[in-house]
Amino acid sequence: MMKPILEIQNIGKRFTIGHEQGPYLSFRDKITDLFKASKSKKENFWALDDVSFDVQPGEAVGIIGRNGAGKSTLLKVLSKITPPTRGRIISRGRMASLLEVGTGFHQELTGRENIFLNGSILGMRKKEIVSKFDEIVDFSGVEQFLDTPLKHYSSGMQLRLAFAVAAFLEPEILIIDEVLAVGDAEFQKKCMGKMNEVNKAEGRTILLVSHDMAAITNICSRAILLEKGNIKMQGSASDVVQQYLLQASKYTSSGIISAENASGTKAVKFTEIKLFQSENAEKRYVNSIATSGNVGFEVTLENDLPHHVKTYIAITVFDNRGNKLFTLDNLYTNQPLTLHTGRQTVVCVLQDLPLLPSHYFVNLWCSDGYETFHTVENAFKFEVEKSDVFQTGKIHNINQHGFFFVRNEWSAVN
Template identity: 45%
Template sequence: MTDTAISVQGLGKHYIIGHKKQGEFRHALGDKLKGIFKPDASEKEVFWALKDIDFEIKRGEAVGIIGRNGAGKSTLLKILSRITDPSKGRFEINGRVSSLLEVGTGFHAELSGRENIYLNGTILGMKRAEIKQKFDEIVDFSGVEKFLDTPVKHYSSGMKVRLAFSVAAHLEPEILIVDEVLAVGDAEFQKKCLGKMDSVSKNEGRTVLFVSHNMGAVQNLCDRGILLDQGKLIENDLMETVINKYKNRFSLTNEGKLIITDDIKREGRGLLKIKSIELIENENPVDFFSIGNKSAFRIEIENLNQKAMQNIELSAGIDDAFGNRMTHFSNNFTEQNFSLKPGNNFIDIEFKKLPFVVGIYTLTLHLTQNGVIDDWLRGVFSFMVESGLYYENGRLPAAGKAQVLVEQNFRLIND
C-alpha cells in the first residue's frame, strides 16, 4: 500500500468570464431578443482560479491550506472532493474522502437528521451496521439530538454545521477535508471540532486538509502548510514557515507594526509624516485583530514644523482582499480637532467591537492640515482578522454571507 494519500500534478482550473464591450448599452429586452438571432457580442476572458499546482500529501499528515480570499483554496478543495473537475493536470486520491466545504454539504434538505446520517454513511461506502455502531457518538458530538427527526431544511446554519462536521469526522474517513465553514459554529463547538480533527490526525493516523484564516488554529493543528495566492502555489513547507511567508508576503509583520521607511511611496507636502502603524487590541500590541474585540490602529505622526499644527484631518480607508472599500474613517465625522505638537504624536483610530469578518484587509491613510495634503499612503498596510467573539453566543455568519458585522436585535410586534 502506498503511503501517499493525495498526489497533485500540474493541476489547473479555469473559468470563462463574459464582459460587455466598453460603451455598449442596450435595452434588456433588446439584449434578449438579439441573443436569440445573433450570438452575444460580449468579450470573453479566461480566468485561472488555479494554475500549475503540484504537491503530495502523505497518509496521516495534517496540512493547512492558507491564502487570501480568492487565492484558490476552495476551488482546490472542490476538485479534491470531486465536486468539480480540473481544466488541466491530474490528481490521485488514495482513501475514502469525507468533505465539509459548505453548510450542510451532502445533506438532503427534505430528509431528517437521522436519515442524513445514514445517507452520508452509505455514500462513503459504509454498511448499515457500521453506521449504526457510530450513530450515538455522532449524535452526541453534534448536540442536535432533540431535532434528529426534523427535516434538515428547518435546521439553523449552526445546527447544520454541527451535524455535518460530526458525520464527516466520525464515519471513519481516511481523508478529512474541512473548509472555513467551522466559523459558523460557536466558539465552544469550534474548539471541539479542532480537538476532533487533531485526534483524527494524530491518534487515528488519518489525513486532514484544513483551510482557515485562523492562523492560531492552523498552526496548532497542522505540521505542514500550503500557501496559495492568485491560483498559484507559493510555498509548501512546515506550517510555521508557510505562515511566516504568508505574513511577510502581505506585510503582515510578526509584531503587528509597520515602520514607514523612506522607500515607501507617499504623496503630499511632507510637513506632517506618518512614521508607523501598529495594531492594538484591548490596550496591548498584537500581531492580528480578532473579531469583536476592542481594537485600534495606533498611528505615529511626526510634526516637522517648529510649532504646533492645528486643523488636522486624519482619514483611513479599509479595503478587503479584492480591493473593495469596506469603510472610511475621519476625525471630521466625529468633529474631533487635534493639535499636533512638534516632534512625534500618536493618534488611535478605535473600534469598540471590531466588526470585520475573517480575512486580510489593507489600510490607506490620508493626512491633511487646513485641507492641504501632507501625507498620503495608499494601501500601505495589510492586516489580518481572525475569528473571535462578536455576538455573545459566539456564532458568526457563514463564509461569504457577510463582510461586516453589526449589532442587531429582533422585536416581535403584534396587533
Template identity: 45%
Template sequence: MLAIKAENISKQYRLGQVGTGTLSHDLNRFWHKIRGKEDPYLQIGDTNDRTTKSDSEYVWSLKDINFEIEQGDAVGIIGRNGAGKSTLLKLLSKVTKPTTGKIYTNGRIASLLEVGTGFHPEMTGRENIYLNGAILGMTRKEITRKFDEIVDFSGVERYIDTPVKRYSSGMYVRLAFAVAAHLESEILIVDEVLAVGDAEFQKKCLGKMGDVTKGEGRTILFVSHNMAAIKALCSKGIFLENGIIKESATIDKAIQQYFSNNNINKFQFENSSFKFLNFNLIGENGKENINISNGENFHFEFNIEIKNNYRNGFGFCIAIYNETEDLISAINTYHINNEIASLEKGIYSFKVEIPKYILNTGTYNINFHFNGIEGEIIKLLENIYTFNVYDDGYRRGNKFGALWPGKISLVPKIIIENVY
C-alpha cells in the first residue's frame, strides 16, 4: 500500500520577495488563469545551484520530483546543503504548497522539521503534548494513554509544567521528537533537528525510529548529513542535487551516488608551476573506497604535476571537516619537514597514511591547501572529496568506534613517488 506519492512536484521562489511578488505579476498570473493558460512565470527560473550566478529573479528549489513510498518504508533523503531536502519535507508535511504537481498521502503525518515544530512557546510541555495530539486527530484519552511514555522518553519530566519558551534547544527537541514518535501517526517526517541533541539522545532517537518502522509498520522520511545514521535506519534513499532527484533506489546505491557526485571535478587547479590532477581515498584493499570502516588503515593519494624544475619549495595541508563543518584534523607537511624538497619536472604521487580507529563514524569533507615555503596559501581547494566512515563493531579495550571524538593532531607518514 502506498503511503506517499509525489507527481511532478516543483517549488519556485522569487528571490528577495515574500509571497508571489509584485502586483503586476499577480495580475498577469490572474489574466493567464482566467483564459485557461499556464502561469507565465513557470517558464522562467534557474535550478537551485548556489555555485553559479544568474540574472533570473526566480529559482526552482525543487523541479519535477516524482516518487512513491510504500507503507512501512524507511527512506533517507540525502544531498548537500541547498539541495532541496528541507523544502521537500515542508511540501510533504503541507507546511507550504508546491508550485506545480500533486502530493498524495495515506495516513496522518507527524513532522519534526525544526526545533519546536508545532509547539506554542507560552504553553507548558504538558499542554503542548495534548495540543500536538489534538492536531493529529487523537482524543484526549488516547493522548493520556501515551503521556507517561512520551515524558519518560524525553527526559524533561522535571520541567513538564514549565512553558516551553524557557526550554533549551536540546530540551525542546527532546520533547518534540518524543511527541512526534509516540503519538499515533502513520507517517513520521524528521529533518536534521536531531543534531541539536547530545550523542546519547541521538542514538536513542535512531533506536526509536527503527522500532517505529520495523515494529509498528509506520513510514519514516529522515533527512540527515550523517550517512552512518541514514544507512543504519533506512532501506531506501532519495538523493537530491540542485532540486532534482539524481537517484531513488536502495540506500546503499543512493549514498554511493551522493559520494560519487561530490567527488567529481572538484580539484581542477593549474598555474605556471603546478597542476593538481586527482585526489582519492584508498582503503586497505588497495582500491578507492568512499565508504570505509573505522577499523581499517587507509591513505589519501593524489597526483601533482610539476611543470618546471621548481626550486622554491612548497607544502600542502589536508583539512578534514565533519558533517557539521567542524575542523577535525589538519594534516600538514610542516609537521614533518617544513616544506617538500625541491622537485624536478614531472608527475608525482603523494600518499598520506592514516591509521585505523582515528576517525569516528560519520561523513567527512576535505579541503586542500597548497602552501608556499613561508606558509602562505597558494591555492585553497574546498570540498574536493567526501567520504564516509562506518563502525566495524569492534568493542575491545579502549576502542569504542574511535579513540578521539574531537579534533585530532596527526603526524602521518607521507610518501612521495615520481611516477613520470
C-alpha cells in the first residue's frame, strides 16, 4: 500500500497574546516602564489544536473556513515557515509554497537570479532549472524585466513569477494560499488551468487555501473545513463546500452584517442587507422568493468619513457550491451613489430574478473607485422556491435545467 505523501499528526500551534493594562502612555512613560515590572497580561491562543489528516500522492486538497479558522497558520506550519508547538509532520516529497507575495524571493536579486535561487532551494541541479527556464519566463510574462531587481516589480509581477517558479520547477507538493486573489482575472484563470494540469496530468499533490468555493470544487477532489483551529469536517470537496456555505447561513440569514469574513478600510461599511418584493407599491421583506419574481436588495451603509463620498457597490450572487452566478454593480451602469456622513440606505431593483429553486449566497463590496472600503463574504443567504412560472403544471429543476430561468416562446415557421 502506498504511503501518504503528507502525514499531519496531532498538530497544535500556540501563540502568546499580550493584553496591555492601564491608560494611554506618553513616549517618556513608555521609556520609564522599561525599567519597571511588566503590568501586561499574557494569554495563550491556540491557532491550531490537534489537527490530523493524511494527503495521498497526486491528491488535490482544499482547506476552507472563515477568517481566523487557522488555514494560513496550517500552511505555514506545513511549509516549515513556523514550527508546530506540538505534533509532527511527515513529508515524503519536495515542497514548494506560495503563501504571500514575495515569499521565498530575495528583493535585491533579479528575476533571473531568483528563479535559479528557488530551484536550488528545491534541490534541483542547474541543468534541470535551465530546462524549465523558458517556460517559467513565458508563463509569468516578465521577460522584459528579467534582469531587474525584484524590489522594482509590482505585486502582480512578483505573484506571476512566484507562481510560475512554483508550478514549473516540479515540486512533488505544491502549497498555495489565497495569494492568487492579488492577480487579475486573466492570470487567475491561467493559474487555475495550470493547477489542474499539474495535478491531473502530472500527478502532483496540491494543497489549496481559497475563499473561492468554485476554485475549490473545480480543482480539489477533497476538502477540509477548519473552525477555530480544529477540523470541523473533511470529505469530498463538493460536500464540504456545501456544508461550509450552509454553516455560514446561520450568520447571514438575518441580514445583519457580521464583522467576520469582512475586510477593507471600513471608512464606509455595510451594516445590513435585506431582500424585498414589491407588490402593489408595498415593500415586503423576505428570505425566500419564487423563480422569476420582481425583487430588490436593500443595503444599509455607514459612512464614517466627515464628508460626502462617491461610492460604488457590488452585490455578487453565488450558488450553494460557490459558483459565481452574476454581479449587480453600479460601476458598470455608471450610477455612482453619493453617500452623506452617517447611515444611509440604497436599493438595487431587479425586474426579473432568473434563478432556479435552490439556496444562494451574497457577497458585498464597496469602493470609491480607488480603495476598497468594505468587502463582506457570505453577507446574506436567500432561497428561491419552486414555482410554476408558465402556469403549465411543470416545475423547473436546477439539476436538469442549469442555473437560470430564461423566458422564452416557441412557434413553427416555414
